[in-house]
Amino acid sequence: MSEEILINVTPVETRVAVVENGVLQEVYIERSRSKGIVGNIYQGKVVRVLPGMQAAFVDVGLERTSFIHASDIASLAQDGSDHADIRSKIREGQQLTVQVTKDPMGTKGARLTTHLSVSSRYLVYMPGAGHLGVSHRIDDEDERQRLRELMETILREGTEDGSLPPDGYILRTAAEGAGEDELRADVDFLQRLWRAVQRRMKRDPAPSIIYEDLPLFMRTMRDLVRPGLEKVRIDSRESFQRVDEFAKDFLPELRAKLEYYPGERPIFDLYSVEDEIQRALGRKVELKSGGYLIIDQTEAMTTIDINTGAFVGHRNLEETIFKTNLEAAAALARQLRLRNLGGIIIIDFIDMKDPEHRRQVLRALERAMEKDYAKTSITGVSELGLVEMTRKRTRESLEHVLCEPCRFCHGRGSLKSPETVCYEVFREILREARAYESKSLLVLASQEVVDRLLDEESASVADLEEFIGASIQFQVEAMYTQEQFDVILL
Known part of the structure; x- marks a missing residue:
């Protein structure tokens, strides 16, 4: 499988496209007026405590107050009690250092946590967590053990008695195959970064920003570069030079894959990325067989309906339905990534009588979702042919980023005749x-x-x-x- 990353940078907007085998898989968009804030750390002020919801609203300097639940407050979680009262740990007017875990969406403010973390190329550092984990996407058990032992050796060197420090680390997917020197450099970088964050925590009043994550084109190098990547093309010379400097310090093996794209043809016209984005805003997704998907995004959930359409098959009805559902499973997994659909998702597969067919379709969906970096959970196929799943949502969907409700129908999707x-x-x-x-x-x-x-x-x-x-x-x-x-x- 060949993979390329295309980065389109303008003064007002940065767009990143992940292309696999010539087909668009993911799109990331960041606008200068509405940047994503997931990962940012703020000095906030508690403005209201809601004991009935075991939650609080916190002012971090954004347009809308942000929301934090009791389960996301470190001191409450450490108590180990399911009935700990949020009022025992925070009060109105209190200053609180928090990190954004979910961007503001619609009328909802940002979701916060006091479980702070900062990331590097190979590691996520979690102060005081006391946990050493390995990304579940590294499925080779020998490699997982090697990385865990390597990190324990590096961390013990930093303590006087040779014990493990109280802080926590997670080895990211990109750490697969990394050596001791690379991991040690990341540990040192994160320690320096955290000391700088701590200085600002002591110095800056609430509400204020303490730590801001990298811009999108830099985060791409940290988060989206995977084994098998062939090329990263960037159409801005200034951004290319910044990425090249970043790669020189942290990803020297990636420099040979970086490419400045000066072509007259817009970079997103390569692989028809612009056309794919336009199609991703529609309800209907055509399948090669003649079948199609209907995708409806609502406030509560997303529903996906599969239809055979013009596909009549060659053998019998059950075989036609089975083949359509198999093709739909792969197509809808790609659409979830491309459209960045999250929350509750209900998939209405065409009814299959054969239990083996239902099992194979579900397995095909699970395999297709393995490529997705967002956390997903899939249930079995019900008697009605429905599959319920969840996909972690941290940012707005593609439709919500690019579109607004129709001023004629006010978002209903239809007009009176x-x-x-x-x-x-x-x-x-x-x-x-x-x-x-x-x-x-x-x-x-x-x-x-x-x-x-x-x-x-x-x-x-x-x-x-x-x-x-x-x-x-x-x-x-x-x-x-x-x-x-x-x-x-x-």
Whole structure:
């Protein structure tokens, strides 16, 4: 499998595309006016404690107050009691050092924790956690053991009695194959970084930012570079030079794969990335077989419906359904990554009678989701053919980043038909005629509604004029949406 990363940098926006075998898999977007804040550490001030929810609102200097639950407060978690009261540890007006775990989404503020951590290329450092872990994506047990032993050796060297320090570390997926010198350099870097953070924690008042994560194009080098990566192309010379300096210090083996892209053709036109992004904003996803997916994103959950469409198969109905579901499993896994859909996801596979077919489709979905770096949990296939799953959400979906609710339908996804609006006009005319005496009324409406009133509904208009004893005139308002109208007394 070949993998490339394309980085498009402009003064107002940075976009990163992860392409596998010529097909877009993931998109990351960061805008200068609305940067993601996951990983940032703030000095916050508790503005309200909610004992009924075991949570609190914290002002960290953002537009909306942020939210922290009792389970995310380190001192409460250390008590080991399920019934510890949040009021025993924090109070209104208290200063609290917190880290963002989830960006603000919709009307909700950022989600916070006091379990602080900072990251490097190979490690995540967690002060006071007392835990040494290895990424679950490193599945070779010998390699996991080697890394754990190597880290224990490095950490014992830093203590006087040779014991393990009270702090915690997690070896990231990128640490697979890393040597002792590389891990030791990362430990030293994280220790220096944490000392700088501690100095700011003591010095800066609330609310203020203590530590800000790297910009997107730099985080890409730290978080998205995986074994098998062939090339990283960047279309900004300044950003390329910064990434090259970063790689020189921390990722020397990556420098040969970095490439400045000066081409006249926009970098996102390579591999049709722009077209793929546009398609990812639609509800319908076509499958090669002729089947399709319908993806609907709501406030509570995302639903995915699979249909055979034009695919009629070659053998029998059960085989056709099975093949469509198998293809859909791979396609929807890619769509979840591409669209960055999170939270609860309900997948409505086409009903399969054969239990073996259901097992194979579920296994195909699990294999396809193994490539996803977001944490996922999948249930079995129900009797109705439904699969429930969750995918960890830390940032807004692609649709929420690029789009806003339609001002015509207000996010409903549909408009009242001209026929429906015509009948609403008739009811409003009757209401006005009963309340006020007038010999003439003027209806202002959209072109589609006026056309129907003068054509299909002309007989009804004539009957209404006779009933109320007044003439009715119509005027097209170009600025009105299909649902808008006004009835004016003349």
